[in-house]
Amino acid sequence: MFDKLTSKFSSAFSSLRSKGRLKSGDIEAIGAEIRAALIESDVALDVVDKFIARIIDRSLEKLEEVNKGINPSQAIFTIVNEELTAILGGNSRRITLAKKPPTVIMLTGLQGAGKTSLAGKLALHLKSAGNTPLLVASDLQRPNAVTQLQVVGASIKVPVFAPEPGNGVGDPVSVAKAGLVFAQEKLYNIVIVDTAGRLGVDQELMNEAIRIRDAVSPDEILFVVDAMVGQDAVRAAEAFQAGVGFDGVVLTKLDGDARGGAALSILEKTGKPILFASTGEKVEDFDLFYPDRMASRILGLGDIQTLAEQAKRSMDSATTSRLEEKFIKGEDFTLTDFLAQLEAMKNMGSMSKMLAMLPGAGAIKKQIENFDDNELVRTQAIVQSMTPIERNDPKVLNGSRRARIAKGSGRQVSEVNNLVDRFSAAQKMMKQMRSGKGMPAGMGLPAGMARMGMPAGMGMPAGMGLPAPSPGRTAPKKKSKSGNPAKRAAEES
Numbered sequence: 001m002f003d004k005l006t007s008k009f010s011s012a013f014s015s016l017r018s019k020g021r022l023k024s025g026d027i028e029a030i031g032a033e034i035r036a037a038l039i040e041s042d043v044a045l046d047v048v049d050k051f052i053a054r055i056i057d058r059s060l061e062k063l064e065e066v067n068k069g070i071n072p073s074q075a076i077f078t079i080v081n082e083e084l085t086a087i088l089g090g091n092s093r094r095i096t097l098a099k100k101p102p103t104v105i106m107l108t109g110l111q112g113a114g115k116t117s118l119a120g121k122l123a124l125h126l127k128s129a130g131n132t133p134l135l136v137a138s139d140l141q142r143p144n145a146v147t148q149l150q151v152v153g154a155s156i157k158v159p160v161f162a163p164e165p166g167n168g169v170g171d172p173v174s175v176a177k178a179g180l181v182f183a184q185e186k187l188y189n190i191v192i193v194d195t196a197g198r199l200g201v202d203q204e205l206m207n208e209a210i211r212i213r214d215a216v217s218p219d220e221i222l223f224v225v226d227a228m229v230g231q232d233a234v235r236a237a238e239a240f241q242a243g244v245g246f247d248g249v250v251l252t253k254l255d256g257d258a259r260g261g262a263a264l265s266i267l268e269k270t271g272k273p274i275l276f277a278s279t280g281e282k283v284e285d286f287d288l289f290y291p292d293r294m295a296s297r298i299l300g301l302g303d304i305q306t307l308a309e310q311a312k313r314s315m316d317s318a319t320t321s322r323l324e325e326k327f328i329k330g331e332d333f334t335l336t337d338f339l340a341q342l343e344a345m346k347n348m349g350s351m352s353k354m355l356a357m358l359p360g361a362g363a364i365k366k367q368i369e370n371f372d373d374n375e376l377v378r379t380q381a382i383v384q385s386m387t388p389i390e391r392n393d394p395k396v397l398n399g400s401r402r403a404r405i406a407k408g409s410g411r412q413v414s415e416v417n418n419l420v421d422r423f424s425a426a427q428k429m430m431k432q433m434r435s436g437k438g439m440p441a442g443m444g445l446p447a448g449m450a451r452m453g454m455p456a457g458m459g460m461p462a463g464m465g466l467p468a469p470s471p472g473r474t475a476p477k478k479k480s481k482s483g484n485p486a487k488r489a490a491e492e493s
Ligand code: GDP
Pocket: 109, 110, 111, 112, 113, 114, 115, 116, 117, 118, 142, 145, 197, 252, 253, 254, 255, 256, 278, 279, 280, 281, 285
């Protein structure tokens, strides 16, 4: 997500960091560098200029004070972070439910923006929060839009109101109206109306959207927009705002090659906040949009909070509490715990997406992209081939035990060794984290996440097929041949 922008920001700040005391010329220079990066990322020019002016003004104003501190570049970084958060929306806004149900949410946007997919994602999200949504199929234009909504509705067990077949047949306004009446009768508390888009903005499209709007008086009109189209997204947003109007924005396809132009320009250009983000084709690939987290990702600090939330969602509460308790009591993180976490990680979806949320992920981008999700399955097989005693105390893993595990899991002894080595390193890191020594300064790993055993569970060090991020995290290799059960096992095999 916004990889190029992130790497430009990090190179701008690394040159600033090397400066020590800062002069006004340094501020102008980083301003120019960030400006070029934003323009290259397709952010609207007037938005860029205002943004850069604010950063430069604030930085120059504070320059004297900043230079008195021990880390002047960090102070500038903080200003940029604050301004980036502000431009992305400041405090995140959420959907407000109507006092008198049902709450009507109407989705608008161009064809292919991801409205129908989003309807399913939003319905699932609202259902998980205890609501009873109804999907209404008012996109009667796009081929198969009605069927697509029915399929997604069935997959998440949310009813779909679809009295017309679509594909050009039926009146979308009557369907929307009848859908609302149906929801009132059946006591659904939220109605999500999917509407038709066109390949470009045209008056016919706008008139249809306006008629649907006037028929159902939505509490929220959400403009769904493909983040990959950059400034075109902003132009479409402006047209929709002038036409049907909207209350909030949903950015889709953030998993793709989006450069950041849409995300960074839309609020300034339309005055409407981004509420949700769609990050993939699956119905679970959906997040609330948090400006501060997005700013953090753009600046290369990762998005640990979202990661922790996703982990928490995927792990059953009994496992989470057990791990929390262990962490608090200072007990060792064992391979049994690791196995529970592997299960949870499989539920969390694509590892590459999760790893990309780690601070500094940009530096291991290639490895992240190449991560093979089957590695989870292979690692799980190795741990499952261990006895409970071995899982709880990997020190008992002598050569013959390792050879047996390798055979049982259909893997090489070297893979078993690798897993055990990395697991020990992870265990050590957990201990350091518990004593507060483990995290690099300023990373601010939330305590909740540490308690969940995330760092080890994330598998970065624990034999998940990724290279150990730093040499310090890999267990040192012993030179002595005879004293090393791992090597002995490898030889024996
Ligand atoms: P609509 O015409 O606005 O209803 O668009 P659709 O919901 O049919 O989406 C158009 C295409 O984009 C479909 O192939 C979706 O699977 C895909 N899509 C939607 N959202 C995302 C997303 O966040 N990421 C990716 N990669 N694809 C998406």
